[in-house]
Amino acid sequence: MIRVSEQDFVVADEYQALINDNASDGAVVFFVGLVRDFNQGNNVSELYLEHYPAMTQKVLCEIVEQSKRRWNLGRVRVYHRVGHLSINDQIVFVGVSSRHRDDSFRAAQYIMDFLKTEAPFWKKETVNKNISRWVESEIKDYSARDSW
Amino acid sequence: MIRILFFASLRERLKCESIEVDYESGLTLFDLKDTLMQKDEIWHSALSGNLLSAVEQEMVVENTKLTDGMEVAFFPPVTGG
Numbered sequence: 001m002i003r004v005s006e007q008d009f010v011v012a013d014e015y016q017a018l019i020n021d022n023a024s025d026g027a028v029v030f031f032v033g034l035v036r037d038f039n040q041g042n043n044v045s046e047l048y049l050e051h052y053p054a055m056t057q058k059v060l061c062e063i064v065e066q067s068k069r070r071w072n073l074g075r076v077r078v079y080h081r082v083g084h085l086s087i088n089d090q091i092v093f094v095g096v097s098s099r100h101r102d103d104s105f106r107a108a109q110y111i112m113d114f115l116k117t118e119a120p121f122w123k124k125e126t127v128n129k130n131i132s133r134w135v136e137s138e139i140k141d142y143s144a145r146d147s148w
Numbered sequence: 149m150i151r152i153l154f155f156a157s158l159r160e161r162l163k164c165e166s167i168e169v170d171y172e173s174g175l176t177l178f179d180l181k182d183t184l185m186q187k188d189e190i191w192h193s194a195l196s197g198n199l200l201s202a203v204e205q206e207m208v209v210e211n212t213k214l215t216d217g218m219e220v221a222f223f224p225p226v227t228g229g
Binding site: 033049050051052054055058059080091092112115116117118119120121122123124134135136137 | 153155156157202205206207219221223224225226227228229
């Protein structure tokens with residue numbers, strides 16, 4: 001399941017969807033990304049997330065498919081928010097189930113590393129109360145992706 | 149016709165979210181970008197930056213031949229997650 005929405009998600013519901021009637025998987029790993037109050041040297045008060053709708057779904061599907069080809073996975077759920085967000089709001093959920101934990105751990109990290117560098121989302125943050133700026137991409141995110 | 153989309157900081161700099169240009173036989177992604185850069189100084193400088201390109205919603209890193217009706221997008225490096 002891949003979803004991009006302005007609506008918030010409930011982690012318990014996402015987790016439940018990974019384990020409901022799922023007798024074959026013995027492991028679930030999930031990651032939640034949140035809006036932080038400090039980024040690239042400034043205090044952040046708000047965040048706006050823009051995306052390229054027609055491409056986002058395609059890219060996320062492709063990343064999930066790639067992860068399923070690399071590891072023996074059960075279920076995968078990716079939920080990414082767009083629009084206006086506040087400090088501590090949830091931005092992204094990536095959840096993976098598998099028979100054994102190693103596949104889930106690796107796949108969750110792989111999906112996040114590719115999402116950060118290939119999925120067409122852009123963050124604009126409001127810093128120092130009233131200045132808006134587009135967040136710059138970071139080299140460490142590309143290094144993380146290239147490590148796969 | 150080729151539809152071209154711009155996102156995030158690039159969209160703001162150009163004050164433009166999409167345009168359409170006539171398709172000409174043999175047109176490539178690089179030709180298209182070159183033509184756009186010749187519009188004026190703002191377009192030239194904005195499109196000279198570190199940008200990613202997508203054709204038909206797929207990221208492309210090399211020059212690509214375009215066909216009539218395709219959707220092309222230019223945008224800065226992504227920052228989701």
